[in-house]
Amino acid sequence: MNIGDAARASGVSAKMIRYYEDTGLIPPAARTAAGYRVYAEQDVHMLRFIRRARDLGFSVEGIRELLGLWRDRDRHSADVKRLALAHVAELRQKIRELEDMASTLETLAECCHGNDRPDCPILSELEAPGADGAVPAKRAGAIKALPATGRRQGPRS
Template identity: 55%
Template sequence: MNPLMNIGEAASAAGVSAKMIRHYEQIGLLPAAERSDAGYRLYGEREVSVLRFIRQSRRLGFSVPQVAELIGLWSDSQRSSREVKTVAQRHLADLEEKRREIEQMMDGLSVLVKACHGNDQPHCAILEKLAWGSPAEHRPQHKPQIKKTHGKAEEPGTGAASHIDLMAWMRGVQVHHDAH
């Protein structure tokens, strides 16, 4: 019989943090742990194997729903490898699309960076290009004050929604080149 491990031991064995184990239990990727008489979580080799599987899947960028689907397939001895491959192919196609979007952003940003002299003068080609089509008199009269959420300042681009919004915005932005 394999001895049971506490959450710290299981975390160490699986290469994840105890916080992530609790999170995976909370969202249902990992079943609720057995508890000791004192109420401490206890894990066996099976749970550690699932945690390793989750870690490896997440390192490859699979989403939580995709990981859940893969765990379901892993647990189904009647599955076909075709089903597993379909999940992986879908994910690969998503990653390829994200790569194309990032390459487009990098290309656009590279053009902007090259257009800027980066000197002590106030004129900036980057700002000019970003504000393309907006009259100068509509330039903002304030500097934004980032609001804090849950005691922390929200950094630009940290949330999935802001990343998605940026991707959608970039698809609609065309970098305009000056004739001179």
């Protein structure tokens, strides 16, 4: 199986498969005499594992740990659980931050007439925040525009 077939079968793009190999997330693939990477069902299995972990929002580093446990037949499920719950905590933290932003902004928008006049409480608040601390004090980064949802190189869509 060539890399393109593995990509289609796993839902991980060929580009990313090479990247995962480069960064040591997955072991180097076998090669044909001509240098083509060759994949077996087992490799596709692993790629699918990775793909699903990404779908659950794990970072590549997180996946590295998950893969370690996956391959370790003597693993303790407690370790997996700990990893998973730590990730859930991160997700919930992020959700809280986004929710704070959204509700603040929504509140401001509700106060805005939304007509053809220039006065606008949203801009006023950005100019000089009210003492009510409507704008949260903490940074959490912009909304990383949802990276093109939907598998880009998935099984022939």
